[in-house]
């Protein structure tokens with residue numbers, strides 16, 4: 256059994272949360288540049304240039320890329336030969352969240368659903384766990400903004416809707432989202448599982464690097480078809496019209512009940528902030 | 535490029551057209567849905583508002599906290615439809631501009647036409663860039679709302695684009711049409 260001290264986890268996760276707020280990933284920057292080459296609308300190009308400039312300012316001056324620094328979402332892959340010494344893993348992640356959002360002057364966006372009273376420290380974090388083989392602990396952090404999360408949906412299709420029904424629903428969702436989720440967006444699609452599982456794998460799909468092809472050829476083709484249709488919608492950067500409405504589409508699929516075809520569309524804005532932390 | 539210096543007159547916004555690029559210099563106020571709800575509650579109770587709405591521009595933003603030595607943190611627009619339920623009440627009182635992102639409801643657009651107000655788009659997700667145009671910030675009401683408190687901002691050449699003008703034009707709808715392929 257390998258043991259990792261509670262504090263080591265907390266400190267490393269805290270540092271990663273801060274970095275994610277200020278530094279746009281290389282895949283995202285490359286995505287912006289590719290988009291700039293393909294964009295035909297002058298206004299669309301202007302917006303993309305602003306986003307590139309925004310990322311440069313954020314990195315240099317350590318100002319958050321976006322004022323919505325999100326809810327803190329964690330995906331934990333915990334080896335069966337690892338244990339946390341000196342405390343509970345969820346406590347370490349929540350404490351890291353609290354300290355990072357406080358010390359790096361990030362916005363606290365967690366509140367009571369009824370009273371809307373802010374919890375004051377951006378906790379509780381949203382944490383998903385997977386147990387895997389081995390003695391490693393892998394944590395993925397993602398800061399999820401509300402604007403794009405609000406445009407996401409889960410639906411239970413009928414099996415006869417098939418691939419066409421899935422693709423139509425995803426494209427329609429992006430169409431109805433219009434300028435709200437800060438296009439160019441990244442679209443995570445979860446197919447199968449159960450109602451909640453579809454949503455979870457759709458969110459996991461958002462963690463795939465922008466521009467990465469799906470290893471499953473059937474899903475890769477579907478991603479390409481959906482991306483093409485989304486970019487034909489004309490919404491464009493900032494919703495001000497243009498060719499590039501989405502930077503990428505990622506699909507994940509799992510078996511489902513013989514009676515069902517669960518489908519989730521999780522939209523992420525271009526301010527796609529995540530970090531990988533290995534122990 | 536048009537320059538707006540609040541307080542803004544009705545004729546100044548009536549001269550604007552959807553698609554016009556505008557720079558704002560002077561005082562603007564921030565407010566999101568929680569603050570809007572309180573403003574409308576004050577109006578319902580016949581109580582004074584924390585700032586003069588007549589001629590004002592409201593920026594829909596919940597900035598990140600200001601780090602030491604800076605007037606404000608990251609400060610880009612939030613999604614505007616959440617303010618749709620409240621906006622017409624402020625427009626009636628002479629609000630001349632709203633800065634946000636995303637489309638507005640028909641009732642808001644109607645009020646804009648009727649009373650003379652424009653909806654200005656700022657680039658969503660470019661909060662670090664936009665913060666550069668903010669020179670001063672001060673919480674003036676609803677401090678308990680934290681990031682959602684009402685702030686008075688001094689801005690210089692704050693860049694926006696007219697999405698909805700007072701004639702019923704909508705830049706989102708018109709421009710998306712140009713690039714839509716069947």
Ligand code: SF4
Pocket residue numbers: 321322323324399400401402403435436437524525526610611612658659660
């Ligand atoms: S949708 Fe994303 S980019 Fe837009 S304001 Fe929200 S977090 Fe920021």
